[in-house]
Amino acid sequence: MALLPTNAVAPSREAVATAIAILRQRFADRVQTGEAIRRQHSNTVTWHESQLPDAVVWPETTAEVAEIVGIAATHSIPIIAFGAGTSLEGQVNAPVGGFSLDFQRMNRILEINEQDLDARVEAGVSRKQLNDHLRDLGLFFPVDPGAEDATIGGMSATRASGTTAVKYGTMRENVLSITAVMADGKIVKTAQRARKSSAGYDLTRLLVGSEGTLGIITEATVRLYGIPEKTLAAVCPFESVEGACNAVMQSIQLGLGIARMELLDALQVKAVNSYSKLGLEERPMLFLEFHGTEVSARDQVEHFKAIAEAEGAIRFDWAETEEERRRLWKARHDAAWACKATWTGRDLLATDVCVPISRLAECVKETQEDIARLKLIAPIVGHVGDGNFHTTPMVDRSNPRDMEAIEEFLARLAERAIRMEGTCTGEHGVGQGKMKYMRKEHGDGVDVMRRIKQALDPQNILNPGKIVPPAA
Amino acid sequence: MALLPTNAVAPSREAVATAIAILRQRFADRVQTGEAIRRQHSNTVTWHESQLPDAVVWPETTAEVAEIVGIAATHSIPIIAFGAGTSLEGQVNAPVGGFSLDFQRMNRILEINEQDLDARVEAGVSRKQLNDHLRDLGLFFPVDPGAEDATIGGMSATRASGTTAVKYGTMRENVLSITAVMADGKIVKTAQRARKSSAGYDLTRLLVGSEGTLGIITEATVRLYGIPEKTLAAVCPFESVEGACNAVMQSIQLGLGIARMELLDALQVKAVNSYSKLGLEERPMLFLEFHGTEVSARDQVEHFKAIAEAEGAIRFDWAETEEERRRLWKARHDAAWACKATWTGRDLLATDVCVPISRLAECVKETQEDIARLKLIAPIVGHVGDGNFHTTPMVDRSNPRDMEAIEEFLARLAERAIRMEGTCTGEHGVGQGKMKYMRKEHGDGVDVMRRIKQALDPQNILNPGKIVPPAA
Numbered sequence: 033m034a035l036l037p038t039n040a041v042a043p044s045r046e047a048v049a050t051a052i053a054i055l056r057q058r059f060a061d062r063v064q065t066g067e068a069i070r071r072q073h074s075n076t077v078t079w080h081e082s083q084l085p086d087a088v089v090w091p092e093t094t095a096e097v098a099e100i101v102g103i104a105a106t107h108s109i110p111i112i113a114f115g116a117g118t119s120l121e122g123q124v125n126a127p128v129g130g131f132s133l134d135f136q137r138m139n140r141i142l143e144i145n146e147q148d149l150d151a152r153v154e155a156g157v158s159r160k161q162l163n164d165h166l167r168d169l170g171l172f173f174p175v176d177p178g179a180e181d182a183t184i185g186g187m188s189a190t191r192a193s194g195t196t197a198v199k200y201g202t203m204r205e206n207v208l209s210i211t212a213v214m215a216d217g218k219i220v221k222t223a224q225r226a227r228k229s230s231a232g233y234d235l236t237r238l239l240v241g242s243e244g245t246l247g248i249i250t251e252a253t254v255r256l257y258g259i260p261e262k263t264l265a266a267v268c269p270f271e272s273v274e275g276a277c278n279a280v281m282q283s284i285q286l287g288l289g290i291a292r293m294e295l296l297d298a299l300q301v302k303a304v305n306s307y308s309k310l311g312l313e314e315r316p317m318l319f320l321e322f323h324g325t326e327v328s329a330r331d332q333v334e335h336f337k338a339i340a341e342a343e344g345a346i347r348f349d350w351a352e353t354e355e356e357r358r359r360l361w362k363a364r365h366d367a368a369w370a371c372k373a374t375w376t377g378r379d380l381l382a383t384d385v386c387v388p389i390s391r392l393a394e395c396v397k398e399t400q401e402d403i404a405r406l407k408l409i410a411p412i413v414g415h416v417g418d419g420n421f422h423t424t425p426m427v428d429r430s431n432p433r434d435m436e437a438i439e440e441f442l443a444r445l446a447e448r449a450i451r452m453e454g455t456c457t458g459e460h461g462v463g464q465g466k467m468k469y470m471r472k473e474h475g476d477g478v479d480v481m482r483r484i485k486q487a488l489d490p491q492n493i494l495n496p497g498k499i500v501p502p503a504a
Numbered sequence: 505m506a507l508l509p510t511n512a513v514a515p516s517r518e519a520v521a522t523a524i525a526i527l528r529q530r531f532a533d534r535v536q537t538g539e540a541i542r543r544q545h546s547n548t549v550t551w552h553e554s555q556l557p558d559a560v561v562w563p564e565t566t567a568e569v570a571e572i573v574g575i576a577a578t579h580s581i582p583i584i585a586f587g588a589g590t591s592l593e594g595q596v597n598a599p600v601g602g603f604s605l606d607f608q609r610m611n612r613i614l615e616i617n618e619q620d621l622d623a624r625v626e627a628g629v630s631r632k633q634l635n636d637h638l639r640d641l642g643l644f645f646p647v648d649p650g651a652e653d654a655t656i657g658g659m660s661a662t663r664a665s666g667t668t669a670v671k672y673g674t675m676r677e678n679v680l681s682i683t684a685v686m687a688d689g690k691i692v693k694t695a696q697r698a699r700k701s702s703a704g705y706d707l708t709r710l711l712v713g714s715e716g717t718l719g720i721i722t723e724a725t726v727r728l729y730g731i732p733e734k735t736l737a738a739v740c741p742f743e744s745v746e747g748a749c750n751a752v753m754q755s756i757q758l759g760l761g762i763a764r765m766e767l768l769d770a771l772q773v774k775a776v777n778s779y780s781k782l783g784l785e786e787r788p789m790l791f792l793e794f795h796g797t798e799v800s801a802r803d804q805v806e807h808f809k810a811i812a813e814a815e816g817a818i819r820f821d822w823a824e825t826e827e828e829r830r831r832l833w834k835a836r837h838d839a840a841w842a843c844k845a846t847w848t849g850r851d852l853l854a855t856d857v858c859v860p861i862s863r864l865a866e867c868v869k870e871t872q873e874d875i876a877r878l879k880l881i882a883p884i885v886g887h888v889g890d891g892n893f894h895t896t897p898m899v900d901r902s903n904p905r906d907m908e909a910i911e912e913f914l915a916r917l918a919e920r921a922i923r924m925e926g927t928c929t930g931e932h933g934v935g936q937g938k939m940k941y942m943r944k945e946h947g948d949g950v951d952v953m954r955r956i957k958q959a960l961d962p963q964n965i966l967n968p969g970k971i972v973p974p975a976a
Contacts, residue, residue: 145860147753147861147862148860148891149756150860190702191706192702201677204700204709205677220946220947220949221946221949222949223927224926225860225926226858226859226891226930227858227861227892228665228669228674228676228892228930228931229858229929230713230929230930230933231929231934231938231941231942232942232946232949232950232972233710233956234663234706234710234712234713235946235952235953237676237710238709238956241705257759260759281619286733287795287796324759324800325807327800327803328799328800331797331799331803386700388619388622388697418698418700420700453696454697455698455701455703456703457702457703458698458700458702460702462702462703462704466703470704474692474693474694474703474704474707475692475693476686476690476691476692477693477704477707479690480686481704481707484705484956488952488955
């Protein structure tokens with residue numbers, strides 16, 4: 033699929049060569065230019081075409097990042113931050129080349145404040161690494177975008193969320209402070225460790241979700257939570273998608289605070305059954321998890337059961353053991369792998385939208401009609417409580433008819449979500465893939481974004497060609 | 505107390521006169537220039553000196569606001585948005601004159617989406633008005649800064665929070681979308697109604713807390729919640745401030761989700777007793793409220809009691825009836841009035857800071873030592889769960905020694921909070937009063953804020969002389 037035009041201007045080859053020579057002198061073999069490595073650092077997991085950076089650099093400290101940004105700025109060369117490379121909309125691509133900054137070596141957990149329930153980590157710390165570290169303290173970091181190796185820096189940059197956002201919030205709510213290197217090489221810490229502040233513009237929230245276009249995130253302070261006394265999990269097939277959505281709406285209105293409420297459509301259940309060796313009924317299905325004290329977790333279950341049964345819930349299958357629970361959520365997280373294994377020979381094209389929850393069932397239904405009409409294979413999974421759902425068309429990229437149908441499908445899906453007062457992306461971000469919908473969703477807000485981008489990065493060296501579409 | 509120098513440049517008298525004439529032609533008696541009205545629209549509730557606008561205008565629609573901003577922009581005249589005038593740091597003052605925009609006539613509740621738990625309202629809707637409207641629907645808007653007539657626009661602009669933030673969050677978490685008129689007269693809607701989005705820079709959070717310096721908020725879409733099935737309230741005296749703070753910390757770690765946990769020091773309890781005719785023990789005291797289902801609210805109480813007793817809680821006095829509960833919270837909200845009534849002839853100077861909760865007891869203790877040393881009368885109330893506390897020195901403004909002591913006290917308090925990794929203001933905002941601490945708290949982040957301000961308001965007409973201190 034052709035990439036969108038961007039404002040990004042390619043640096044001269046001479047400038048790139050000069051800057052690489054300077055970097056090598058300073059960072060030796062922490063600068064690499066081999067094609068395999070450069071390819072690994074451009075977009076790999078999705079359908080976007082890979083666009084390779086000119087070099088990959090592995091900084092070890094915030095000060096080194098500032099130094100690298102300084103060198104890049106001097107020579108007007110793009111800088112693209114790279115965490116685990118699990119973003120889905122071309123965020124790590126290098127449309128006009130430049131330097132990929134790999135945060136693999138910045139993976140120190142710098143402080144854990146148990147009493148304050150926060151942790152300060154370097155950008156390259158993965159969420160799995162953080163949670164492994166926290167387990168013995170009885171704490172956890174809840175944001176769960178699926179990929180275990182996703183880094184806190186990358187998750188902050190893309191405003192990641194996932195299965196637990198309905199209870200614990202997204203990265204927007206869970207990042208307390210960011211340390212970032214700005215385009216002029218200055219190091220800025222956006223906030224102190226207080227839980228809230230009214231002291232000026234919310235630079236934390238401005239950088240969270242900015243996908244490396246306003247500053248390079250080198251550290252983040254995130255909120256932690258106590259591991260719940262009790263965790264209960266179940267799957268629950270429903271007569272209809274509407275019934276499942278209604279049950280979720282009512283449980284939110286009642287303030288039950290259910291930790292996870294994930295919708296799978298029948299096709300997705302089929303793929304999961306086959307891949308994860310589960311015998312689930314092939315109907316719209318909720319995967320549920322309840323966190324609380326012994327008493328409150330069971331209270332949530334009782335309330336939810338009553339609501340769900342009135343909305344056409346067929347049965348509750350409880351994960352009786354910790355192992356069963358893990359198996360269930362592994363199956364949920366492996367949904368994409370299940371699709372790949374079920375429809376071999378096809379590529380998976382992940383996309384997401386998010387609408388007000390009252391429109392979710394309708395949005396899913398219209399989307400399923402589109403899928404049928406366009407003869408696509410496209411299972412659906414959703415973070416129902418947020419009104420957020422994903423569909424993963426399985427495409428044959430060698431078939432132009434397939435690719436044409438996909439183009440139409442994606443455009444209609446994004447426009448449908450926006451028409452229903454929703455957003456073209458709930459959690460995957462804009463990157464390159466969703467820039468074309470920004471004007472429709474944000475109107476003149478796009479110009480405000482452009483002004484901010486120009487004010488903070490006048491040379492356009494921070495991840496150019498992402499988020500903000502070229503001026504009309 | 506002398507006001508800080510600002511970057512704000514006074515418009516010429518001719519320009520002001522011309523613009524007022526144009527406004528009058530267009531808005532007739534919705535433009536007022538009488539001194540009493542102008543005084544009412546400058547800072548009235550706090551210690552900051554009043555600085556009067558040149559005129560007050562009452563717009564009725566977003567389009568009219570855009571028109572007024574257009575006129576002001578043409579003549580380079582400041583525009584200061586005015587809600588209920590309950591801000592505490594000089595936010596509505598007009599240091600170089602200009603037009604105060606009073607949102608009194610923009611008080612329509614535009615839509616309530618019961619299923620999605622959100623409401624879109626004009627900026628002049630008060631939180632009391634919204635909650636009165638919602639009651640019959642079984643819904644409520646939780647953010648509670650104290651003043652009942654505080655407007656949603658003003659609360660958004662100052663990133664208000666208050667007693668319920670520990671459970672429900674502040675305006676940062678509870679505003680889904682803002683409609684604002686930008687300095688160039690363009691109308692921007694920052695987001696759709698989806699609960700979350702990754703579609704670009706978080707303009708909502710950028711405007712929330714910007715105190716009218718980046719755009720004039722004309723509408724907001726806010727989150728609503730179901731009125732809990734069960735509400736329980738109690739007061740609980742403690743042996744020590746440390747014990748109260750520890751109990752709160754542990755209950756947060758356990759994820760109990762207690763709705764309100766308010767600390768009053770012994771002096772504040774004394775004032776409240778006298779003003780609200782309560783017979784509370786004059787010790788450090790928690791005011792508590794528990795929201796949930798019948799079962800979960802009682803479960804929270806049981807867990808909290810066990811924790812609190814181990815931390816030196818002396819007794820729980822339960823509000824048995826709805827009326828008792830209202831009386832209790834009215835007493836809490838009347839804390840400032842209680843101070844005024846107790847120490848007549850003195851002015852109340854409200855200030856606030858916020859620190860990580862682990863540092864709260866220590867911060868309160870050091871502050872109490874300062875109060876004693878400086879011979880001030882200064883009760884303390886705190887939103888303990890957030891690490892946020894207020895102190896309200898009662899000052900004799902005619903006594904220069906008193907005012908000197910206050911200057912020292914305030915500076916030391918703000919610096920203490922920042923030293924303890926906290927913020928110079930948790931919820932009152934920067935306005936004019938806290939600009940001088942911005943550099944200490946944010947370092948080079950202040951320059952980022954200034955660049956954003958300059959990019960979005962190059963003429964500096966939106967509430968000039970607030971938040972961003974003059975360049976060093």
